[in-house]
Every structure is written in C-alpha cells, then in structure tokens.
Amino acid sequence: NWVQWNDRLVKDEEIQLSKEDRGYQFGDGIYEVIRVYNGSMFTAKEHINRLYESAEKIKLVIPYTKDVFHKMMYDLIEANEVTTGQVYVQITRGSSPRQHQFPIEAVEPVLTAYTKEVDRPVSQMANGVAAKTIEDVRWLRCDIKSLNLLGNIMAKQEAHESGCFEAILHRGDTITEGSSSNMYGIKDGVLYTHPATNLILNGITRRVILACCEEIGLPVVEQPMSLSTVYANDEFFMSSTTSEIMPIVVIDGMPIGTGLPGEWTKKLQTAFEAKIEQAVHA
Numbered sequence: 001n002w003v004q005w006n007d008r009l010v011k012d013e014e015i016q017l018s019k020e021d022r023g024y025q026f027g028d029g030i031y032e033v034i035r036v037y038n039g040s041m042f043t044a045k046e047h048i049n050r051l052y053e054s055a056e057k058i059k060l061v062i063p064y065t066k067d068v069f070h071k072m073m074y075d076l077i078e079a080n081e082v083t084t085g086q087v088y089v090q091i092t093r094g095s096s097p098r099q100h101q102f103p104i105e106a107v108e109p110v111l112t113a114y115t116k117e118v119d120r121p122v123s124q125m126a127n128g129v130a131a132k133t134i135e136d137v138r139w140l141r142c143d144i145k146s147l148n149l150l151g152n153i154m155a156k157q158e159a160h161e162s163g164c165f166e167a168i169l170h171r172g173d174t175i176t177e178g179s180s181s182n183m184y185g186i187k188d189g190v191l192y193t194h195p196a197t198n199l200i201l202n203g204i205t206r207r208v209i210l211a212c213c214e215e216i217g218l219p220v221v222e223q224p225m226s227l228s229t230v231y232a233n234d235e236f237f238m239s240s241t242t243s244e245i246m247p248i249v250v251i252d253g254m255p256i257g258t259g260l261p262g263e264w265t266k267k268l269q270t271a272f273e274a275k276i277e278q279a280v281h282a
C-alpha cells in the first residue's frame with residue numbers, strides 16, 4: 001500500500017517519523033477523514049476547506065495549495081485502487097526538541113495520509129444502534145478537528161463498554177454532539193441539532209444533511225437539544241463521514257419512538273444516498 005508522506009507518495013515501510021514529532025508528543029496537529037465511494041472522494045472540497053480552516057485556527061501553515069493537496073489525495077486513492085473506503089490525513093506542526101511553544105518557522109509540518117477499504121455500515125443503518133449519554137468534558141474549541149481526542153476517546157470507550165455504538169455528549173443539560181459524530185433529534189416533524197458553534201465540529205455530513213432536510217421539507221431548528229427531554233424524541237440519529245446517517249433507536253436503554261429507525265430518518269437516508277450517487281457518477 002502507498003502512503004503520502006509530506007510531498008512524496010511512498011511505500012508504508014519507508015515512512016520515518018520522529019519521537020519528537022509534535023503530533024506524537026502533544027497532539028499538536030489536525031486531521032480529516034474523507035469518504036471514498038466507487039473510487040471517488042465524496043465532498044472532498046468541503047473536507048479540504050475544513051482542514052485548512054482547522055490549520056489556520058491553530059496557526060499551522062500547510063505548505064501546499066489546496067489544489068496540490070487535492071491532487072495528492074486523488075493520486076493516493078488511485079495508487080491504492082480504493083473502491084469503497086476512506087482516506088485519513090493528518091498534519092502535525094512538525095518535529096523539534098520538545099517545548100510547548102511553537103518551533104521556529106523553519107520547522108516543516110509533517111503530513112501523513114493513507115487509505116483503507118471501509119464498507120458502508122448498511123445493516124446498522126437499516127436497524128439502528130444504541131447510544132449512551134455522557135458528560136462532555138472536552139475543551140471549548142471543538143470546532144477544530146484537532147488530533148487531541150482524549151475527551152472523545154474516553155467517552156467512546158465508556159459507551160463501548162456499555163455495549164453502545166456511540167456516546168451522546170452533553171454539557172450539563174445541553175446535548176452537543178457525539179464522540180465522533182453529530183447528533184439530531186426529530187420531534188413533531190421538526191429536526192433539532194446543535195448550532196455550529198465552538199462546542200461542536202461542524203460535520204461535512206451534517207451540512208449535506210441540512211441540505212437534504214430542505215429538499216424533503218423537514219424544518220430544521222439549529223438549537224441545542226435538552227438532555228432532560230432526549231428520550232421524548234420521535235426519532236434520533238447521528239451522522240459522520242463513515243457512519244453516514246445512523247439511526248439511534250435506544251438511548252441509555254430506553255427505546256426512542258417506536259424503537260425502530262423513524263420515517264424522517266429513512267427519508268433523509270434516501271436523500272443522502274441520492275447525493276452520493278450524484279457526486280460519484282457526475
């Protein structure tokens with residue numbers, strides 16, 4: 001398998017990373033996961049824009065233009081003949097003697113990217129999954145897709161140990177997002193989701209979903225959902241690049257609505273699939 005290492009496409013074994021890489025020592029870097037369907041990247045531009053925005057927010061200068069970066073990802077996918085899968089790419093602030101403040105400007109960021117085949121989670125999308133509510137103890141810049149994921153990991157592990165697919169994070173009574181997903185409730189024909197503030201990552205899937213809502217005539221209210229009324233939703237689902245639109249049918253052991261994926265959720269899944277079809281066959 002080929003991997004992208006800075007400006008070079010190399011074999012996996014060739015990559016050399018430093019023990020003092022700031023990504024390794026501090027989580028000082030950013031990343032993206034881009035879905036590949038039928039050999040083509042889905043919403044690549046949006047992911048690349050978000051990567052550059054994350055970089056800017058942490059004052060990291062990516063040493064490639066967006067066009068060059070896009071071409072790198074394209075060539076990597078071609079080289080590995082990915083069909084249905086994903087590309088993972090991260091950029092750290094580079095390697096220099098360990099100190100908290102940034103290294104001198106001459107230190108180059110370190111980019112690594114690789115691909116893998118990942119099936120669409122079709123049976124879980126059809127049947128729905130369980131989730132667990134967990135206090136959101138992360139920092140206040142969740143809008144940055146940073147490599148620092150301890151808060152996310154600890155929550156996901158706790159959910160996993162309870163036999164759940166995902167953690168529904170809340171700050172007090174306010175539901176923010178999932179450990180690696182965005183969250184949505186549907187009540188009386190209205191979709192509620194947290195606004196794109198510093199408390200959540202504005203998912204690329206989320207943006208596609210909000211466009212789908214418009215298309216199918218589902219009103220959207222971007223307003224924090226309350227934890228105290230979460231079980232009273234008619235429907236609930238999460239979204240991410242890899243999980244797409246994933247119905248959540250059980251929260252903390254309580255069935256949501258009928259305990260099956262809801263009608264609006266299924267309509268959204270259909271509209272979302274149409275977007276994929278359009279994009280990868282265009």
Ligand code: PMP
Pocket residue numbers: 033152177178179180181182200201202203204205206239240241242
């Ligand atoms: N929130 C968090 C914390 C995430 O890690 C992710 C997935 N990367 C998302 C939301 C969903 O974002 P996207 O739809 O762009 O994958």
